[in-house]
Amino acid sequence: MPRTKEQYEEMRKATREKIHSAAMRLFVHQGFGSTNVQNIADAAGISIGLLYRHYRTKEHLFRDLVAYSVEGLNRNIAAFETDQSPKKVIVQFVDEVYNDFMNGEELANLLILIKQSLLGSGTAANQHDEVLKINARLLDATAELIRKGQQTGEFRSGDAHEMAIYLYASIQGLAEMRVLLKSNFTMPSPSVLTAFLFKEKE
Template identity: 40%
Template sequence: MPRTKEQYEALRAASLAKVQAAAITLFARRGFAATSMRDVARAAGISTGLIYRHYETKEELFAALVDYAAAGLHRVVERFGEAESPAELLDEFTRTFLTDLAGDGAFAEFFLIMNQAFMTHDESPQLQRLRTAHALLVDAVIALVGRGQERGEFRSGRPAELASCYLAALSGLATMRLLPDTRLAVPGPSTLMRLLLRQDDHDRGNARP
């Protein structure tokens, strides 16, 4: 019995999802240059011929992932701009990131792909868009920290410095996830949030005049 159009589309969507998931992992772990379409097909459990039905080139596949990552960053930036408690917004984001890190790690692997984008001289529109989206995320975190300080939620200090420490911690955790050392443990949200949350005794001793 021939498949219906709906069944065909469902199979195609499932195959595409496997390709994208495999590509994210391989690009993050090996880098773009060291990953071939054959590698992605093998990791996705599909034939090399089938992967080319989804994407004609490795560059096209990478561009699709970059667009997806950039769109995700824009959604995070929009969420950070909402009129809620800055501490609660950042705690929500932290929990989402750490939950992903303890699971399949797709979001964390996107962080590594972003780092690769900043280390290449590729000026393609897709990478430019990703760099722009990342810059917006950094600005949004800085602004969120500033608002949190005004509300007495975050510790004193330059918002840019505090935001840099927080984002560097996320990037470091994403990188550590690739290490084979099983002694490494994903911290709880409260551990990361201590980088930002106000601690009255500490802040009084380090407050600027």
């Protein structure tokens, strides 16, 4: 019995997910320059011909992964720009980071991939500029959220921009330690990650 259009689409989607997962892992662990398309096909468990049906080059694949990462950053910006309680928004964000780090390397790999894209690995100039702008917007949105939390008395006083940088520097550092230490990695609790930000209950 021939496959339906929907079944073909499901198979195509499953193959792309295998390629994405394998490529992200290899780009992070081996570096963009040391990874070739045969490595990616082997790690994904597919033929190199099938990989080429999805991506013409590893640069094309890398740019697709960066675009996927940018979508995630845009979702964070949208969440930070809502009218919800600043503390609630930050708690939810940090809880998601904590759970993702505890359950695997995907978020850590995505964060490292974004860093690689900013350092020039496989990224087209226009995409590099887009990633820089998105990162700046995320930092501004976070700093503004922190200012609101300071005004409501939930957050500690201090320079909101510096505090936003500290938050992301901590998460980026943890991403790299998550990948390097593997099973020896211990993820700090959400309360440790936000201790510099939230006022202690009196």
